[in-house]
Amino acid sequence: xxxxxxxGGTSTVxxxxxxSRRNTELGLLVFAVVIPVFAYANVGLxxxxxxxxxxxxxxxxxGLLAGVAHLLVRKFAPYADPLILPICTLLNGLGLxxxxxxDQEPGVRPENAAPGQLMWSALxxxxxxxxxxxLKDHRILQRYTYISMAVALVLLALPMFFPPVNGAKIxxxxxxxxxxxxGEFAKIVITVFFAxxxxxxxxxLALASRRFMGLYLPRGRDLGPILAIxxxxxxxxxxxxxxxxxxxFFGMFVVMLYVATERTxxxxxxxxxxxxxxxxxxxxxxxxxxxxxNWLNPLQLGANGGVTETAQVMYSFxxxxxxxxxxxxGFTRLIGGIAVKSDYILATVGEELGLTGMMAILVLYGxxxxxxxxxxxxxxxxxxxxxxxxxxxxxxxxxxxxxxxxTALIPLTGMTxxxxxxxxxxxxxxxxxxxxxxxxxxxxxxxxxxxxxxxxVEMTQVVRx
Amino acid sequence: xxxxxxxxxxxxxxxxxxxxxxxxWVQFVQAEELSSSDKNRRVLIERYAHPRGDIIVxxxxxxxxxxxxxRDFQYQRTYKDGAMWAPVTGHASVFxxxxxxxxxxxxxxxxxxxxxxxxTIDMITGKPMEGGNVVTTLNAAAQRAAFEGLGDKKGxxxxxxxxxxxxxxxxxTPSYDPGSIVGNDxxxxxxxxxxxxxxDKPMLNRALRETYPPGSTFKVLTAAAALExxxxxxxxxxxxxxxxxxxxxxxxxxxxxxxxxxxxxxRVALQYSCNATFAGISADLGNEEMxxxxxxxxxxxxxxxxxxxxESVYPEDxxxxxAMAGIGQASNRATPLQIxxxxxxxxxxxxxxxxxMVDRLEGPRSVVEQNExxxxxxxxxxxxxxxxxxxxETVVEDGTGTNGQIEGVTVGGKTGTAQRGVDxxxxxxxxxxxxxxxxxxxxxxxxxxxxxxxxxxxxxxGGGLAAPIAKDVMRAVLEGRQ
Numbered sequence: 017x018x019x020x021x022x023x024g025g026t027s028t029v030x031x032x033x034x035x036s037r038r039n040t041e042l043g044l045l046v047f048a049v050v051i052p053v054f055a056y057a058n059v060g061l062x063x064x065x066x067x068x069x070x071x072x073x074x075x076x077x078x079g080l081l082a083g084v085a086h087l088l089v090r091k092f093a094p095y096a097d098p099l100i101l102p103i104c105t106l107l108n109g110l111g112l113x114x115x116x117x118x119d120q121e122p123g124v125r126p127e128n129a130a131p132g133q134l135m136w137s138a139l140x141x142x143x144x145x146x147x148x149x150x151l152k153d154h155r156i157l158q159r160y161t162y163i164s165m166a167v168a169l170v171l172l173a174l175p176m177f178f179p180p181v182n183g184a185k186i187x188x189x190x191x192x193x194x195x196x197x198x199g200e201f202a203k204i205v206i207t208v209f210f211a212x213x214x215x216x217x218x219x220x221l222a223l224a225s226r227r228f229m230g231l232y233l234p235r236g237r238d239l240g241p242i243l244a245i246x247x248x249x250x251x252x253x254x255x256x257x258x259x260x261x262x263x264x265f266f267g268m269f270v271v272m273l274y275v276a277t278e279r280t281x282x283x284x285x286x287x288x289x290x291x292x293x294x295x296x297x298x299x300x301x302x303x304x305x306x307x308x309x310n311w312l313n314p315l316q317l318g319a320n321g322g323v324t325e326t327a328q329v330m331y332s333f334x335x336x337x338x339x340x341x342x343x344x345x346g347f348t349r350l351i352g353g354i355a356v357k358s359d360y361i362l363a364t365v366g367e368e369l370g371l372t373g374m375m376a377i378l379v380l381y382g383x384x385x386x387x388x389x390x391x392x393x394x395x396x397x398x399x400x401x402x403x404x405x406x407x408x409x410x411x412x413x414x415x416x417x418x419x420x421x422x423t424a425l426i427p428l429t430g431m432t433x434x435x436x437x438x439x440x441x442x443x444x445x446x447x448x449x450x451x452x453x454x455x456x457x458x459x460x461x462x463x464x465x466x467x468x469x470x471x472x473v474e475m476t477q478v479v480r481x
Numbered sequence: 482x483x484x485x486x487x488x489x490x491x492x493x494x495x496x497x498x499x500x501x502x503x504x505x506w507v508q509f510v511q512a513e514e515l516s517s518s519d520k521n522r523r524v525l526i527e528r529y530a531h532p533r534g535d536i537i538v539x540x541x542x543x544x545x546x547x548x549x550x551x552r553d554f555q556y557q558r559t560y561k562d563g564a565m566w567a568p569v570t571g572h573a574s575v576f577x578x579x580x581x582x583x584x585x586x587x588x589x590x591x592x593x594x595x596x597x598x599x600x601t602i603d604m605i606t607g608k609p610m611e612g613g614n615v616v617t618t619l620n621a622a623a624q625r626a627a628f629e630g631l632g633d634k635k636g637x638x639x640x641x642x643x644x645x646x647x648x649x650x651x652x653x654t655p656s657y658d659p660g661s662i663v664g665n666d667x668x669x670x671x672x673x674x675x676x677x678x679x680x681d682k683p684m685l686n687r688a689l690r691e692t693y694p695p696g697s698t699f700k701v702l703t704a705a706a707a708l709e710x711x712x713x714x715x716x717x718x719x720x721x722x723x724x725x726x727x728x729x730x731x732x733x734x735x736x737x738x739x740x741x742x743x744x745x746x747x748r749v750a751l752q753y754s755c756n757a758t759f760a761g762i763s764a765d766l767g768n769e770e771m772x773x774x775x776x777x778x779x780x781x782x783x784x785x786x787x788x789x790x791x792e793s794v795y796p797e798d799x800x801x802x803x804a805m806a807g808i809g810q811a812s813n814r815a816t817p818l819q820i821x822x823x824x825x826x827x828x829x830x831x832x833x834x835x836x837x838m839v840d841r842l843e844g845p846r847s848v849v850e851q852n853e854x855x856x857x858x859x860x861x862x863x864x865x866x867x868x869x870x871x872x873x874e875t876v877v878e879d880g881t882g883t884n885g886q887i888e889g890v891t892v893g894g895k896t897g898t899a900q901r902g903v904d905x906x907x908x909x910x911x912x913x914x915x916x917x918x919x920x921x922x923x924x925x926x927x928x929x930x931x932x933x934x935x936x937x938x939x940x941x942x943g944g945g946l947a948a949p950i951a952k953d954v955m956r957a958v959l960e961g962r963q
Contacts (some may be wrong), residue, residue: 102739123784169504173702184850271489271492273486274485274488274489275482275486275489276482278482278484278485315518315520317520323520323522327520330507330511330515331515331516331518331521331522331523333504333507333512333515333518334507334511334513334514334515334516334518334521335512335515335516335521336508336512337508337509337516338508338509338512347522347523347526350522350523357509364580366504366507366508370508371504371505371508371509371512374504374508375501375504375505378497378500378501378504379497379501381497382493382494382497383603385493385497386493386494389486389489389490392486393483393486393487393490398482401483401486402482405486408493409489409493412493412496412497413496415496415497415498415500416497416500419500420499420500420503423500423503423504423507424507425499425500425503442598455825459530
């Protein structure tokens with residue numbers, strides 16, 4: 017494959033010579049399919065003593081998805097990062113096994129969630145491929161900067177007009193069709209807006225500032241957008257009681273602002289604003305106060321004297337210990353409620369796969385984040401850099417907020433673990449997110465096209481000689 | 482732009498590392514605490530995931546396990562004659578585990594460290610985990626005699642083999658059926674709440690955990706102290722007047738019905754249960770000596786048989802109170818087991834054996850622990866013990882305890898009535914202690930206490946209600962030996 021990238025001996029323009037690494041990706045994909053299939057067999061043996069009937073179908077299905085994805089990546093993004101697709105496949109595959117495993121426990125709602133999740137995963141991979149096929153260059157997205165903003169605002173505001181589902185107004189419910197979490201998609205769209213906006217404004221934001229006490233303070237008029245984002249995330253928090261999403265948007269904006277301007281003062285400013293917002297909201301909303309109380313005393317008994325979900329999650333982790341109870345042999349069904357398969361999916365990982373499994377999963381997420389940031393470093397255009405770092409940063413914050421919330425490192429928020437957790441919007445949006453990252457990395461690692469042979473040069477040389 | 486991106490990379494790295502540190506903290510450092518928390522239902526699920534070992538009396542299990550339809554608790558505890566054995570077995574429920582079920586819980590579940598090797602073999606061979614058994618020293622016939630003798634009355638019985646200290650019977654009424662609270666359903670919860678709120682405290686193990694004023698049964702200990710002091714002898718006049726004026730007061734102490742207590746010998750005084758004589762002896766010997774003797778018999782400390790018993794109390798007190806304590810009143814309080822121990826030590830020629838109720842702990846493959854009889858002390862000399870035996874035998878042959886007689890067997894005993902409440906306003910307790918003597922030493926000593934509204938107030942009773950129960954218990958033990 018690498019021979020493709022070297023052109024005529026005289027060419028010096030190419031930064032290339034980079035191997036495409038598609039075969040590496042294929043090798044890793046084999047593991048990413050085989051490991052969940054083994055996990056699937058493991059659950060069946062533990063629960064019923066036999067290999068599960070759907071094992072071959074599941075294995076073939078996952079293998080087929082991965083295979084098609086690989087072939088299309090080979091064709092449409094041959095220089096893309098080789099780790100991203102296998103890790104996403106592995107996490108999605110394990111997530112399906114975990115959900116199927118929890119389906120085996122009667123009474124854990126929503127019941128029989130694995131087939132639906134498999135369908136959503138297939139849709140997610142389809143969207144992933146669609147992005148790769150139709151988005152030839154990520155810079156096209158730059159054209160839609162302000163449309164993105166409008167779309168993002170609509171997506172974020174929509175849930176306000178729908179009835180809350182299980183206490184959180186983060187859903188859009190269309191009767192008869194299903195429900196959707198627009199926030200997951202807004203995450204991507206708003207990153208496109210930030211990247212486009214900041215690319216244009218970065219010089220103004222970075223240079224037109226006054227020095228005060230060693231800090232570069234932004235001008236008043238440049239403060240406008242950051243204050244708008246701040247207000248937006250506060251509104252999400254207040255009206256939709258969605259701590260996670262507001263934290264995610266604000267954190268992502270600060271990260272991108274910092275990368276665009278290289279000004280530490282923006283980070284400080286952002287932190288100040290989020291601290292102020294957090295204090296205001298925490299002191300006025302009981303919802304947030306409850307979450308903070310649960311976080312400070314995770315084991316405290318509930319108001320009715322029962323063991324809270326937070327405490328049950330902690331007991332799951334503790335009971336898992338170093339090596340876990342083994343797939344299918346844990347008791348995360350005790351957590352109860354409606355989030356065992358979604359928000360609390362990590363508890364099942366922790367109890368059944370133990371600390372070892374948890375660390376492995378977290379390292380997989382860490383690797384995904386690392387590949388995303390590496391893509392940002394390698395990207396050649398500022399828009400690509402901003403977009404890649406924004407998407408990876410958002411993903412990192414989401415992983416931290418969810419995993420930190422479930423393990424009671426920070427207050428729990430209503431977000432789901434990308435790929436692992438049950439939920440259609442999440443899995444589709446995250447496949448799309450990594451499709452964009454793959455596109456950027458393909459562009460970044462692609463060798464520059466060989467310069468067209470210039471007859472003039474040739475001619476001149478002829479004359480000289 | 483790469484410089485800030487690198488810093489963002491470091492920031493993301495810190496986020497991931499924070500998560501890794503946190504899961505290590507929760508799943509490694511806190512794991513033990515979380516996984517064994519009593520709020521963690523897994524502890525209970527694990528406990529009932531396999532059949533529990535049994536508590537065994539004379540080769541037969543008095544407990545069992547049945548498989549249930551319950552989702553969390555695969556096996557459920559069952560009890561045979563639950564109410565009768567409750568003071569021995571206690572219960573192992575989702576609420577708690579008590580008595581032998583609680584103390585040897587780890588043996589019964591199979592989680593004991595001493596069964597580690599066993600568990601490892603089971604794990605390797607894929608066998609389900611098995612619990613061990615607790616083999617008790619109890620005597621089923623004696624226990625039945627005690628429990629059925631108490632019947633509807635409130636009371637307790639403790640019987641010991643004086644030669645070894647092995648506990649033969651341990652009954653407490655009103656009792657409860659442990660089987661009624663071990664389920665995992667609403668009914669069990671309701672029963673549990675009802676039992677806890679019951680003013681009669683059915684779950685109280687009265688034989689070990691309730692202290693009563695021992696009343697006149699304590700006079701045998703006062704007699705022992707008198708003999709040990711050398712100042713008194715069995716057939717010597719005591720020189721104590723009846724009625725007896727309590728020291729430092731003008732209150733006089735006597736008996737109802739004018740028995741021959743004035744200047745009585747110890748034998749006569751015990752025969753008629755003379756309050757004057759024994760209060761006088763207690764006052765004469767003094768608080769320190771009386772307390773010392775009581776402590777030699779096991780007073781003023783908790784015992785572990787291995788169930789923890791309540792502490793029987795002979796307090797430091799002033800002269801009049803000490804005189805009253807010498808006849809088992811005032812602040813003198815004792816468990817039925819303690820009173821049985823006094824009886825047993827006398828029957829065993831002055832040697833007090835450590836009471837115990839677990840003969841051995843059996844693992845699924847081997848005996849884990851074998852208990853041997855242990856001497857607790859020699860509170861009185863053998864010759865003095867024999868003198869008290871003569872006195873107690875006189876009580877049964879020709880005194881207040883004739884209801885304790887068994888044909889063809891030498892029985893020694895003592896009755897007692899413990900007054901309760903201000904001016905004896907509450908229902909008094911009737912006591913009877915006794916032992917049976919054979920050529921081979923004494924195989925059984927028993928203490929019975931019954932709340933008895935029929936007992937005559939101010940009168941030494943216990944012969945009426947308590948003595949027949951003691952007699953049946955002794956007979957059950959004697960018949961079992963043949």
